[in-house]
Amino acid sequence: MSAPLKLAQRPENKTVSHAFHGRHQAPTAQPDADFHLIGATVPYARNVEIFGEGEPAEYVYKVIEGAIRTYNILDDGRRQIGAFYLPGDVFGLETGTIHRYSAEAIVNSQVIVVKRSKLLDLANREARVARNLWTLTAQELQHSRDLISTLGKKSAVQRVVSFLLEMDERSAARDLIRLPMSRQDIADYLGLTLETVSRTFTHLEHQDAIELAGARSVILRNRSTLRNLNA
Amino acid sequence: MSAPLKLAQRPENKTVSHAFHGRHQAPTAQPDADFHLIGATVPYARNVEIFGEGEPAEYVYKVIEGAIRTYNILDDGRRQIGAFYLPGDVFGLETGTIHRYSAEAIVNSQVIVVKRSKLLDLANREARVARNLWTLTAQELQHSRDLISTLGKKSAVQRVVSFLLEMDERSAARDLIRLPMSRQDIADYLGLTLETVSRTFTHLEHQDAIELAGARSVILRNRSTLRNLNA
DNA sequence: CGGGATATTGATTGATTTCAATGTGAGTGG
DNA sequence: CCACTCACATTGAAATCAATCAATATCCCG
Numbered sequence: 001m002s003a004p005l006k007l008a009q010r011p012e013n014k015t016v017s018h019a020f021h022g023r024h025q026a027p028t029a030q031p032d033a034d035f036h037l038i039g040a041t042v043p044y045a046r047n048v049e050i051f052g053e054g055e056p057a058e059y060v061y062k063v064i065e066g067a068i069r070t071y072n073i074l075d076d077g078r079r080q081i082g083a084f085y086l087p088g089d090v091f092g093l094e095t096g097t098i099h100r101y102s103a104e105a106i107v108n109s110q111v112i113v114v115k116r117s118k119l120l121d122l123a124n125r126e127a128r129v130a131r132n133l134w135t136l137t138a139q140e141l142q143h144s145r146d147l148i149s150t151l152g153k154k155s156a157v158q159r160v161v162s163f164l165l166e167m168d169e170r171s172a173a174r175d176l177i178r179l180p181m182s183r184q185d186i187a188d189y190l191g192l193t194l195e196t197v198s199r200t201f202t203h204l205e206h207q208d209a210i211e212l213a214g215a216r217s218v219i220l221r222n223r224s225t226l227r228n229l230n231a
Numbered sequence: 232m233s234a235p236l237k238l239a240q241r242p243e244n245k246t247v248s249h250a251f252h253g254r255h256q257a258p259t260a261q262p263d264a265d266f267h268l269i270g271a272t273v274p275y276a277r278n279v280e281i282f283g284e285g286e287p288a289e290y291v292y293k294v295i296e297g298a299i300r301t302y303n304i305l306d307d308g309r310r311q312i313g314a315f316y317l318p319g320d321v322f323g324l325e326t327g328t329i330h331r332y333s334a335e336a337i338v339n340s341q342v343i344v345v346k347r348s349k350l351l352d353l354a355n356r357e358a359r360v361a362r363n364l365w366t367l368t369a370q371e372l373q374h375s376r377d378l379i380s381t382l383g384k385k386s387a388v389q390r391v392v393s394f395l396l397e398m399d400e401r402s403a404a405r406d407l408i409r410l411p412m413s414r415q416d417i418a419d420y421l422g423l424t425l426e427t428v429s430r431t432f433t434h435l436e437h438q439d440a441i442e443l444a445g446a447r448s449v450i451l452r453n454r455s456t457l458r459n460l461n462a
Numbered sequence: 463c464g465g466g467a468t469a470t471t472g473a474t475t476g477a478t479t480t481c482a483a484t485g486t487g488a489g490t491g492g
Numbered sequence: 493c494c495a496c497t498c499a500c501a502t503t504g505a506a507a508t509c510a511a512t513c514a515a516t517a518t519c520c521c522g
Binding site for chain 2: 072074075076077078080082094095096100101123124125127130131133134135137138140141142144145147148149151152153154158188191227230231
Binding site: 413433446 | 469
């Protein structure tokens, strides 16, 4: 891996600032630039819960290293993953006092933890901070809307391709996607079964659209084919 | 359609005082309490576009009467409806300068229109207003997450029941749901076809879970049956 | 009282789920 | 270092459910 550590004080603007999932946002000021100043870095082991749905929202989190999933358990017992968080992403931010979903480390991870009350106090005093918190929530909203569009798509191929293109956009290396999450995680994100995800991967490989380099790596071989399949 | 009643391309900001209906949701302080003070009420005719995806986000809107749908057109040409807005609901609020989706009146509607820049100025001066804007976005986020959960559900019955329970919660009359939107609208919201929505309605009626009183009214006959079907 | 839009209902098809078996790979301990 | 093992992934066959294609039926709206 290249440079996993991204706790830069003033992050040098790489190609694109993927502070969140915001791929559309122009690189304005980092909405989460204050995080490293007032937070402590904490390690979470693979599959460990960081917070649970319904618990008091005492802290806000930023991924330094690793990967996090947030999810709800549905009435029928199935798990809907709301988002995957990669280094640089903020999660667990709520306007209310309760977490509306659970969060778990997908792999061993390093996370900056900030007291929510501290951020709120700051926001009350500084309009800039308030604006930043709002922007973070709006970026989450944008991601949720993108996911809604993906779930609205009917075919499994379309959903999986959407997922791959999203991960590609957020991934550092061009065309090479490292997947920290399992097929089941992907399935629970896309509203499919793990078998369908697996089959669709091999299907895409047979189309020469991607190449599977082990179960957890995907190489994009033909982006325009993928984009066509997405439509 | 009939009247191209898109008057108010550029609504003048007359200070119009107007009573507003509260959301049937969290009864905390009204995040949109300032709206009626600085906005003008504008009528939009059925099926008329209020703003389009990609257009500058100059205004923020609050429904007084009628119903609004927001949607994206997907790559494959299908339409994904993101939300239905009923009296009391705010829509069109963005942190950025661009609308990320389109909005149309479902039926003839009355909408309060507020200049976004005015709200932003206010937010810069008053932490309370900033907080309210943030809360509005967070409420939208919560709704999007609920919709993700609904779309993650696999069966058509589960999706339609989720929709009915959502509409029931937002509807004034107990057990009676007036649907301003068409079967196609519902289908585009739930990621189904209109035929499946229609069939599922009649299916639920045969189960004595609901009663269809004309195409645009649903009476909940057995809530616990519905909740069981939802699981 | 039309008449066009909207909704229901039917028959068929096809994709995804489900159930089931096999394959693979990373980590461990002998 | 290799064999073992367990979790994860792939592959197969069958069943199921929603999409599609198609034909009425109903509801408004003028």
